[in-house]
Amino acid sequence: MKHDKDEWENLLRRALAPSEKPSETINRRILQQASEEKRMRQHKTYRKLIPAAAAALMLAAGFTAYAAWNYRNAGEIAGRIGDEKLSGAFAKEDTARNADGVSAAESQTYGGYTATFLGLLSGDSLSDYAFTAGGKLHSDRTYCAVAIQRADGSALSQGEEDFFVSPLIGGLNPALYNAASLFGSYAEFAEDGILYRLLECDNISCFADHALYLCVSDTAFYDGSLYRWDEASGTITRNTDYQGLNALFTLHIDPALADPVKAQELIDAADTAARELSETPALPxxxxxxxxxxxxxxxxxxxxxxxxxxxxxxxxxxxxxxxxxxxxxxxxxxxxxxxxxxxxxxxxxxxxxxxxxxxxxxxxxxxxxxxxxxxxxxxxxxxxxxxxxxxxxxxxxxx
Amino acid sequence: MTKQELASYIETYGGDLYSFCRYLTRDRTEADELYQDTWLKVLELSGRVDSDRNIKGYCLSVALKLWKNRKRKFAWRKRIAPVRTLSDEADAAYPDGAASSEDAVLRREEIFLIRQAVNELPEKLKTVILLHYMEEMSLAQIAEMTHVSYGTVKSRLYHARQYLKKRWEEMSDET
Structure with missing residues (x-):
């Protein structure tokens, strides 16, 4: 069987054309595992680089709740993880707040850890990076910076312990509406034995007419046993019986930023995301x-x-x-x-x-x-x- | 990447990726594992992946990297290609069992012999052949994916072609 060059090329292409197919079972298994993996990593997805053309103007909706002097400040944290635009936005807000008198950093110590809330900033297109989910760009975001260290002074390194940092919204069940359902992600690093984490999620300023909190716990996910949610009043409090870290900070966001329509959109999006996650295709x-x-x-x-x-x-x-x-x-x-x-x-x-x-x-x-x-x-x-x-x-x- | 996006990618590129895994591993069980691990790794890395990039090429490069790591990790395992009958191999070329008249021009024996020869290739040559002829990637794309120079890819493709042609002629003479 002799062939010229073209025939030989053609023969190779035809003989090697993809002809194998994975079984339906293995594809189902992948999707099933993907759902489990997604739950595990919901908070660890690093952010995508935003195309330059999509980087919109920073809006004036930014708001800094706190700044701190004993730790790296929020702007420095953002800079350290390579987000110069967000770093500048934090610095600008810090300067503005400083003129009015900056509040001291707020720390809480529970279960052998000290959690310090270093800053919060909300707004559209504040970052060099963008978060996308479901093919949709989430540019209107809230950023929270926290520091976590061991109360005994021993060093804490990145990835050594699990921590969960999330805004919580008064009136909404924190088990359902937290950083995970608000399309959250984070970046973190350790320096001088202190873990710095910069969390981001969809902009919670629209909930400014609710009580707003920031929880910091020594768990990988939100754990309902660490906090108490009073369904009647909508308030969220710490479970004081918990022996570990379950810090709960109150966030102060200008009530004028409340936007019930937008808030409902976020709730609907979170509900949809949760529904998708629960719809795990089962093995036959x-x-x-x-x-x-x-x-x-x-x-x-x-x-x-x-x-x-x-x-x-x-x-x-x-x-x-x-x-x-x-x-x-x-x-x-x-x-x-x-x-x-x-x-x-x-x-x-x-x-x-x-x-x-x-x-x-x-x-x-x-x-x-x-x-x-x-x-x-x-x-x-x-x-x-x-x-x-x-x-x-x-x-x-x-x- | 959402579950729906993943499902869509699996639907679109699953066959191409799985075929690649089958040839790379020469074993159905290994191929299943590599195929599954590849999608989960792609999902894991999706936050760092530009969604505009060539998804299929990206999946293939992840599979290749995982396979190399796997071989290093389990170096003691010596997989041998399962023996399949001639008719099984040839049937695999027409999964729906209904070859078109154009397809029928290509004799089943030729397909079988070429596939057999491809499986005999050293892995570096086999990888280039599969990426070029099975996955229709350009030499430049292969060079980027395998982290070798364009010239090296070209050379490997040449040597692989020469080997395949020689083996195919030897085998076809035997039959």
């Missing part, structure tokens, strides 16, 4: 059932309900270093989507405590019909026997 019940069924099998009972696929059985010896190597295997070559494994080299000690049979693993894509269970048996003569098993009667591999 047939897969769940098959996996549960396989999990209940033991080496002693597997032969009662499964058939050993003799074509997969192979026995190998263990080398002087305790390794054994399995050759490639397929459950049933006649089945188009047959399951199998590559040659695997494994160490004896990681598989066995002593002679006997262990269930190495099991998996399926659809359910009982394509479930495959694999076993390894260590014999007294120090050989290892591998076998694949399929459920009796229902398996496609038995047809």
């Amino acid at each position: 019940s047939s897969v769940e059932e098959a996996m549960a069924w396989a999990a209940a099998l033991t080496p002693e009972t597997i032969a009662d309900s499964c058939v050993r696929m003799e074509n997969t059985v192979q026995t190998c010896s263990v080398d002087a270093d305790g390794w054994f190597a399995l050759q490639p295997w397929l459950v049933n070559e006649a089945v188009s989507d047959t399951r199998g494994g590559g040659g695997v080299k494994a160490q004896l000690s990681t598989c066995f405590d002593g002679p006997g049979t262990v269930i190495e693993g099991y998996n399926c894509s659809e359910g009982m019909e394509d479930l495959v269970i694999t076993t390894l048996t260590l014999s007294d003569d120090n050989t290892v026997t591998f076998a694949a098993w399929v459920p009796k009667d229902v398996s496609i591999y038995l047809r």
